[in-house]
Amino acid sequence: MFRFIRTLVADFTDLLFPVLCLGCSRSLGDNEKLLCTHCRINLPETNQHRLPYDQNLLNKFAGKVPIHFVASFVLYSKAGTVQKLIHQIKYKGQKEAAKEIAGWYGYQLKSESELIKEIDVIIGVPLHKSRLQQRGYNQADWIAEGLSEALNVPARTDILIRKRFKESQTRKNRLERWENVKTVFAVPNPEEIEGKNIVIVDDVLTTGSTIEACAIELLRAGCKSVGVLTLATTR
Template sequence: YYLPHSPSSGIMLKMKYEGRWDVAEDMGHIMARECGEAGFFDGIDVIVPIPITKKRKRERGYNQSYHLALGISEATGIPIADKAVERTVYNGSQTRLRGYERRENVENAFALRDAKKIRDKHVLIIDDVVTTGSTIMECGKELLKGGAKALSVLSLGYTK
């Protein structure tokens, strides 16, 4: 689903790097309203935000994808299963990597932790920005291993 009014890169930077988790939650509410009007959430059972490693969370203070998911969950009533998948490896920022390097960077970076939260469910994966889709694909593989019956993806932004 494409939001007709994409947020400026300034909002993304505040949300991701300036400790503004509240901006992420506000953007989650906006995403829920915009996408909900189009019926995007119909049939979705659970939300899984793209996880970050414990070390990365300590450095940043929060997971921006979780806070996007929290805003969406508050607006839609769809529960969050943030412990279903864990990011086990962080190989540095992907912002300057090419497509094939991004795929290699996230290969086997996720591990299924709680399959019962997603088994036989339509799972909505939330990420802040999708570039090549490598992160989404790797996380999605783990969710499918755990028995998710369908996957959908929602992101605040994407790059070309």
Template sequence: MISQLNRRISGLWDDFVNLFYPNICQSCGNVLFKNEIAICSRCLYQIPKTDFHLQKNNPVSILFWGRVKIEYASSYFTFAKGSKFQKLIHKLKYHHRTDIGIELGKQLAHQLINSKFFDDVDLIVPVPLHPKKQKIRGYNQAEVIANGMKEIMKLEVNVTNLYRSVHTQSQTKKSKLERWENVDNIFKLHETNLFEGKHILLIDDVVTTGSTLEACAQAILEAKGSKVSIATLAYA
């Protein structure tokens, strides 16, 4: 009886707060319904999905041909500069809207569990930030996405074994060659045995040239018998 009363009071308080500070969709700005988190159902429906999870030889997987052995690769949606969906990635990375990462991570995971290509994955591993950058930002957006995926895929997320050994400059304004040089050989494993014989699902927010993901995959593949697949929220 008391718990029911507490829930009712909590619900009334939430309604009161939402009256003055309504939860809005971080994509379109419309007010969210109670069952919606960060992004409204209409925007989730309108996100330009790639359906790469249904194609083995898709544009993301082709990025890595001749560079590093990747089992499968996919991205949830197409990243277009200036679109309302670009705002979601920007707010996730720079405005502490981790709820966006959790929600989109869940959506990405729903895609992957409906694909035969990812059904033997053992472990989810987000692309790591250098500790200095993570301290400044306060969180790793790839880890946030991975945590959303974990809820759906029921897989462990490992954030400690793969690490970035060098604090590098942002990749955003670099050319393809500069991006590769910026991350070449900077990712390492603390213990290779932890990934031995495992199929690792490597996670990041956006794939552009694939340089960072390539460098991470090369480090993971140092573990004997390991395999790497890749999934990102967006493909640019």
């Protein structure tokens, strides 16, 4: 009887407040999570984890900082499903979605890629404490947590810090982005990462300026290598 009542209440709640697909806003079915089957199947996956030394991605960092590998889960395009997903994750409180999707990617990496074998620590690109307070969460940390659980590699939020608040990178070009972040990050306890292989994670890889600034500080602090994993990348 109680099970029947719980099911009835749940069905009534779903009728009044349906759970919607984060990609197309249609109601999700019983076995769907975050995305409807159509949006999930049609995610523009890059398969870059199979080609981690693809020069197109590494060129974003060439001559600036030695990045061991770069891979992103899906391609980002304006007005596409991935843009909608990232917007929901970054600005609409969908932090659990960041973790869930990162988990999808993590299990894909675990079963199809050699990248994860030498990873010691996963680090999300940090937010300044004022931005963190404003937003309430750091989506990169939730992405790191999703990857961490799937890959069984520790995620740390205390290794890399953002020293100063900087304005949004969204409308800046490559040079402006670099000038905006080049002295922003720091590693307060270098002994924590000495000789370790670090992976930096973020939501979207665009020019690579922010990750470049993070990698410089991590390498300067004595880590062995830096790799990059993101949920999405621009073409």
